[in-house]
Amino acid sequence: MNIDSSAPVIVSEEVLVLSSPARVWALLTAIDQWPEWNPDITAAALKGPVAVGSTFQWATAGLAIVSTLGEVIPGKRLAWSGDTNGIFGIHVWTLEPADAKGESTRVRTAESWSGDAVQQAPAMMEGLLRSAITAWLGHLRSTAEQHGARTAA
Template identity: 40%
Template structure:
């Protein structure tokens, strides 16, 4: 993997056939949201549609860290591309192998009011997406909105007095 500085922005593939962007205001600290988001092994506790998630690379998340997970019936292997603690997390991964769905996912946290604005965006490409981009678009839009809602509820419940 190429060497990147913190200033380099890594993003989704804007030319991909499926691109989705969503955001939500969360009344919790960036630290709380970041902890929940980056505890990949615990995703299954707040994202019931993910039956399995595990970080394969020892140590803290860093560019090059690999995690495996399952979602929407796909087995996914993802590699972290960028980590800016409490600000930005980017990964890319293949669902069902290199001939499957290539996803690039960005999570961004921005201080806002009494909490944080959490934005997420993802692009999908690959032969299965080319064959049925409308279904993949609908599924991704629904999934990202649901994940943001669940992340908000989980973070706010943890932060409640």
């Protein structure tokens, strides 16, 4: 599953996390626990396993969203799509070990937005999405490093 490369809004970001890919994956896939470490998400509930076709309901920025998992490659890639209030989004997370020992992770994320609401104000929507993605990556990095950081040699 990939983002919609023709969407009017696309944001891609990446961050180096000083924690193992397994730890980062565990945080991303424990969807019910997102509000515990990401204050921008006020509710999240996965219906079923972390598997293609499972849905989850979540709330962020005052929006209630229902998303469907479209790709799950354990430890490496997680993607979903969903829509709310005239916005259709596709979000893809990719994890790669960033060192030979597997103690750090390169986290890449990309999201596309399309739909009537996006076409009416693409620049504003891109700013909103960029802020949300940047904050999410920051919360993810902080939480992963707090609980799974590399130990000093």
